[in-house]
Amino acid sequence: MRAAAVLPLPDVEVAVERVFAQPRRSDLWFAGEMTQTVWCTAPRISSFCDLLLTLIKSAQTLARPPISNHHIGAVGLGSSDRIFFGSNLEFPGLPLH
Numbered sequence: 001m002r003a004a005a006v007l008p009l010p011d012v013e014v015a016v017e018r019v020f021a022q023p024r025r026s027d028l029w030f031a032g033e034m035t036q037t038v039w040c041t042a043p044r045i046s047s048f049c050d051l052l053l054t055l056i057k058s059a060q061t062l063a064r065p066p067i068s069n070h071h072i073g074a075v076g077l078g079s080s081d082r083i084f085f086g087s088n089l090e091f092p093g094l095p096l097h
Contacts, residue, residue: 052077055085063087067096 052075059073067090074086090096 048077052083055083059085059087063089065090066092 055075056073059075060071061073062085063071063073065071065088068088070088072088076084076086078084
């Protein structure tokens with residue numbers, strides 16, 4: 001996989017917010033539905049890999065790091081064709097490990 005700079009694309013962030021705002025029965029997102037929504041809004045994304053890299057910024061906003069103040073986000077594609085978001089959660093008073 002090639003290294004790519006993750007540049008903020010306001011139109012992508014708006015598209016992701018729209019997807020998250022829709023009522024869902026679960027917290028799982030299908031890659032196809034995220035891809036269609038985001039690509040319709042942000043045609044500057046040329047590949048699915050670029051889409052995942054762009055979504056990292058949205059994943060970082062889910063982080064809750066009151067101790068380290070490091071907002072870490074991750075985006076992955078499961079074998080089920082779902083996009084998974086991950087982020088760090090820290091709890092004051094508990095060890096970091």
